[in-house]
Structure formats: C-alpha cells, structure tokens
Amino acid sequence: TTLQQQSAPFETAWISHRAMLQQWCSIITIIVLLNVAGFLLQGCGGGGSTPTPAPTPKPTPAPGPAPPSPRPLDLLPLRGVSYNALPCNKNDAAAGGTCNNVGVPKPGQDYAQEGYSAMWGKEGRDDLGTLARLGANFVRVDSALGLESKHDHGAFLDRAQELGLHVMLGFHT
Secondary structure, X not given: OHHXXXXXXXXXXXXXXXXXXXXXXXXXXXXXXXXHHHHHOOOOOOXXXXXXXXXXXXXXXXOOOOOOOOOOOOOOOOOEEEEOOOOOOHHHHHOOOHHHOOOOOOOOOOOOOHHHHHHHOOOOOOHHHHHHHOOOOEEEEEEEXXXXXXXXXXXXXXXXXXXOOEEEEEEEO
C-alpha cells in the first residue's frame, strides 16, 4: 500500500497534465479552423464597408469586313528539266574533257550558285533562257542545298523568276 500511496500524487499530476494538453489541442484546433475559414471566406464582404462593384467589361468592337481570300493558283502541267549542266567549255571538251578525268578535282555540284552564272545567266550561255524559249515552266536543280548550301542562290532564282520559271531545289545528301 505504501507504493500505491507514493505513486498517487504522480498519477493525479499526470491526469492534470493530460487534461491541460487536451485543452491546448482543442484551442489550437479552433485557431487553425478559424484561420482556414477566414482564408476561404476572404473577399466575401463583411468588415462593415460597402463592397466595391466589379468593373464592367468594355464592349467588344464589331469586326470589320474579312480580308479577301487569295485567289488560288492555277494548276499548270509541269514542263521542264532536271538541270544538271556540265560546266566544261569547248576548249576543255576538245582537249579530252579534263574536268571529267580521274584525279582532276570535279567542280562543285551546286549549279544554282552565282559562280556558275556563265552557264545559266543572261550574260553567259543562258541555259535558263533557252529552257524558257523551248516552253519550259519549271527547272529542277539537283544539289542546290545540302553540302554546298553556303553559296548565294539569289541571282539564279531572280533569273528564273524573270523568265517565269518555277524552281524545284534538290538536296545534296
């Protein structure tokens, strides 16, 4: 019995601490719930002042007339060639065609670059003009883009447009 009498004050102290802990938990729970409710009800009025009315949206202006649709392009049958002209000249051909011999570096394959304007340009052989006079409406260039695409193709494209030729560019792979 003496052991029970000695532990009795500790048990009552433990019970009072437990009750106090439960009270604090209840108070903290109430505070948290009030904060959550305040957060959820934020902006719902209250506070004693009159609420500010929502701004009225500006009227959407009436759309103007739609722009005209572009006229569809006429479909034309393609009449043309795959342009793969050799840059060898008459003297080279008379000498046995050294530009085509093994061991001799071959010229670049991008015939649409300005360096070959002597073949397709108005001031040179005028291959593009010849094609247009023969009734071609397009020309395909095999290797205008790809490995040698660092060259300028503007003069070739301008000349083709001047003659009414459509250009189909090929990729060197």
